[in-house]
Amino acid sequence: MKHLIAPSVLSADFANLQKDIEMINRSEADWFHIDIMDGVFVPNISFGFPVLKAIQKYAEKPLDVHLMIVDPDRYLQDFKLAGAENITVHIEACTHLHRTLSAIRDLGCKAGVAVNPHTPVSLLEDIIEDMDVVCLMSVNPGFGGQKFIENTYKKIRELRSMASGRNDGLLIEIDGGVSNQNALKLLQAGADVLVAGNAVFSAADPVLEIAALKNLNPD
Ligand code: DX5
Ligand code: ZN
DSSP: OOOEEEEBGGGSOGGGHHHHHHHHHHSSOOOEEEEEEBSSSSSOBOOOHHHHHHHHHHOOSOEEEEEEOSSGGGGHHHHHHTTEEEEEEEGGGOSSHHHHHHHHHHTTOEEEEEEOTTSOGGGGTTTGGGOSEEEEESSOTTOSSOOOOTTHHHHHHHHHHHHTTTOTTOEEEEESSOOTTTHHHHHHHTOOEEEESHHHHTSSSHHHHHHHHHTOOOO
16 A cells, blocks of 8 residues: 655644645645644643644545543544544553444444554554554644654564554554655665655745655655
């Protein structure tokens, strides 16, 4: 499968969101990556339902919603109604992860699990069949524009081998500090989806930057 590119809307111009959404629509991007932060699970607050609904109005590609919030179960249905196709919850925020992932799938969404940099992927061992996406955080969540954590490559390889034969369709998504400097190596390690915020939106031509990431060839 060709890898997917998910520009992170967190780095967009919020005073002119429609323009950036339309840029992503006409680019080679595959998903919109949407970061929801509650100021409790992470030390930052991003945006909530009114903004998400505004994004949904213009977005022509799937919304990949990354919930950096405590007790995500309370809001799953609301995120579905706000247009989420993928809902990703943090393993560190879920006491009953199996129940949460089942609830996401019951809504007809792809179920994702995000894993902080300090959390070993081995914690997914007994539940690897029950998710569609694993989002490996390659920075500490909360902010765009941070430095990529190198240990991520090892986690991709571990996860790929854990999923092999048990969940071969699992999408491994990398979130944080992804750029043209590390994207090829991430794909070669086994990544399927690259999230990119700062790298895309600080580029002179974001559409070209997305194309450059999309057209990398790991083989
Ligand atoms: C970080 C977010 C990321 C962020 C990535 O907490 O989950 O999605 O927007 O931004 P960059 O690519 O700038 O690190
Ligand atoms: Zn994210």
